[in-house]
Amino acid sequence: MPAEQLHLWINGQRAPAHGSRTGAVFNPASGEVIRQVPLADGDDVDAAVAAAKAAFPAWRETTPLRRARILTRFRELMELHRDELARLASEEHGKTLADATGSVQRGIEVIEFASGVPHLLKGEKAEDVGRGVDSHSLLQPVGVCAGITPFNFPAMVPLWMFPVAIACGNTFVLKPSEKVPSCSLRMAELFKEAGLPDGVFNVVPGDREAVDALLAHPDVGAVSFVGSTPVARHIYATGAKHGKRVQALGGAKNHAVVMPDADMEFSAEALVGAAYGSAGERCMAISTVVAVGEAGDALLPRLLAKAAQIRVGRGDAADIGMGPVISAAHRARIVALIDSGVAQGAELVLDGRGIRVSGCDNGFFVGPTLFDRVTPQMDIYREEIFGPVLIVLRVDNYKDAVKLVNANPYGNGTAIFTNSGHWARRFENEIEVGMVGVNVPIPVPMAFFSFGGWKASLFGDLHMHGMEGVYFYTRTKVVTSRWPAPSERTGGSLVMPTLG
Numbered sequence: 121m122p123a124e125q126l127h128l129w130i131n132g133q134r135a136p137a138h139g140s141r142t143g144a145v146f147n148p149a150s151g152e153v154i155r156q157v158p159l160a161d162g163d164d165v166d167a168a169v170a171a172a173k174a175a176f177p178a179w180r181e182t183t184p185l186r187r188a189r190i191l192t193r194f195r196e197l198m199e200l201h202r203d204e205l206a207r208l209a210s211e212e213h214g215k216t217l218a219d220a221t222g223s224v225q226r227g228i229e230v231i232e233f234a235s236g237v238p239h240l241l242k243g244e245k246a247e248d249v250g251r252g253v254d255s256h257s258l259l260q261p262v263g264v265c266a267g268i269t270p271f272n273f274p275a276m277v278p279l280w281m282f283p284v285a286i287a288c289g290n291t292f293v294l295k296p297s298e299k300v301p302s303c304s305l306r307m308a309e310l311f312k313e314a315g316l317p318d319g320v321f322n323v324v325p326g327d328r329e330a331v332d333a334l335l336a337h338p339d340v341g342a343v344s345f346v347g348s349t350p351v352a353r354h355i356y357a358t359g360a361k362h363g364k365r366v367q368a369l370g371g372a373k374n375h376a377v378v379m380p381d382a383d384m385e386f387s388a389e390a391l392v393g394a395a396y397g398s399a400g401e402r403c404m405a406i407s408t409v410v411a412v413g414e415a416g417d418a419l420l421p422r423l424l425a426k427a428a429q430i431r432v433g434r435g436d437a438a439d440i441g442m443g444p445v446i447s448a449a450h451r452a453r454i455v456a457l458i459d460s461g462v463a464q465g466a467e468l469v470l471d472g473r474g475i476r477v478s479g480c481d482n483g484f485f486v487g488p489t490l491f492d493r494v495t496p497q498m499d500i501y502r503e504e505i506f507g508p509v510l511i512v513l514r515v516d517n518y519k520d521a522v523k524l525v526n527a528n529p530y531g532n533g534t535a536i537f538t539n540s541g542h543w544a545r546r547f548e549n550e551i552e553v554g555m556v557g558v559n560v561p562i563p564v565p566m567a568f569f570s571f572g573g574w575k576a577s578l579f580g581d582l583h584m585h586g587m588e589g590v591y592f593y594t595r596t597k598v599v600t601s602r603w604p605a606p607s608e609r610t611g612g613s614l615v616m617p618t619l620g
């Protein structure tokens with residue numbers, strides 16, 4: 121069967137690309153090309169930004185309540201089509217259907233949060249900041265905003281961005297990952313069906329060419345990015361150079377600290393789910409266990425037994441725990457990193473290289489892999505592997521564990537497993553990471569909190585969704601006013617006014 125041809129989404133309709141460059145979209149379980157996606161160029165980006173710019177004045181004037189009603193309808197349609205979106209995400213990414221469904225649901229919750237926008241946009245008001253003088257603040261939209269998203273959450277990560285931006289009165293141009301474009305294009309159709317005016321939301325699949333056109337475009341006011349750290353740095357620096365506000369979320373190396381007092385069975389169960397779910401291709405996956413004292417010896421056999429039981433196969437097959445990784449090139453990189461771990465002296469406890477999945481000879485599979493006695497100097501510790509590889513480091517005490525986590529350049533997520541409130545409280549206070557779990561391995565904040573890491577996991581100031589998302593997509597204006605009676609109208613003064 122010939123591969124399906126995809127399109128751009130500009131001004132409320134499907135549009136062909138100006139140029140002829142296309143990208144292949146794979147089903148990673150079969151290794152087959154299932155779709156061809158146009159790769160947008162500068163002219164396509166110009167057309168999308170022009171549509172968004174033209175739609176902005178009327179959308180800004182649409183009251184927040186009316187915007188919220190369209191978002192509510194969009195949420196309803198997303199719920200009706202949740203399984204269809206999950207199937208698209210699973211087909212193009214490889215993750216299991218159950219996992220894809222969960223991630224679509226977490227994205228829908230951001231629409232639910234954004235539907236409260238009339239409340240979220242209420243500013244502050246203070247009476248009598250001076251005698252007879254009041255102040256209030258307004259949160260006003262930025263204008264045209266752009267989003268650039270990674271392959272690993274085809275629906276959820278775009279949903280971290282555009283519902284909040286659009287609810288706040290902005291218009292939006294989304295550049296989804298060229299590896300998984302279908303969810304974004306489908307969501308654009310559903311948003312239109314919900315009543316969104318044409319031009320408010322546009323989708324330009326593409327690669328670096330489209331990204332660089334967005335970053336340099338004078339009519340784009342804000343750029344949200346989620347992806348790897350080197351690209352996040354590039355987006356942040358280039359966007360800032362062009363005078364835009366930027367939030368650029370990068371890669372991760374998430375550590376779970378396991379204290380000797382932890383419930384080992386519970387901890388091992390949680391860690392195996394967090395390490396191998398979605399084949400380790402989650403920015404919040406636990407990829408590193410820091411076992412404190414005797415926790416290591418208690419944990420290892422349990423991790424091994426549970427990891428070895430994971431069934432690997434097509435994401436849409438029944439009873440599968442883990443699907444393939446995204447591409448042949450990514451599989452080769454993961455295998456090379458496993459090779460390096462062996463060469464550099466780590467203990468390979470479970471080897472996922474060379475796994476065969478029956479009926480999927482050309483799929484991009486790596487089996488669950490577990491290393492013990494890893495050191496911070498090894499490449500498997502230093503690199504973000506982004507695959508089904510869990511590494512265990514052993515340290516003597518709590519202090520050394522915190523030192524290790526804080527010395528890591530990334531700071532996306534972390535977790536502690538313990539039965540002690542003392543260690544848990546110290547950990548949440550001392551750890552230099554943006555999202556922290558206590559006996560929760562993947563502490564992804566709900567939509568009404570904000571999502572974001574520290575250090576090399578986020579460039580910029582504001583996290584995504586929650587109130588930080590609202591602040592990112594709005595400009596604050598503070599109004600100071602007085603209404604003196606005619607008899608109280610004194611003249612101006614050359615002295616700096618002090619109210620009080």
Ligand code: NAD
Pocket residue numbers: 268269270271272273277295296297298326327328331332346347348349351352354369370371372402403504506532573577
């Ligand atoms: P990636 O950085 O390769 O790509 C992300 C986006 O940037 C894609 O849309 C891609 O087309 C574009 N892009 C790629 N190279 C570019 C370049 N040189 N110039 C401009 N644009 C470019 O990331 P990925 O492989 O799609 O996703 C995996 C990465 O994303 C991992 O590092 C993972 O940790 C990270 N991630 C982070 C979070 C988070 O919240 N911090 C969430 C999900 C994924």
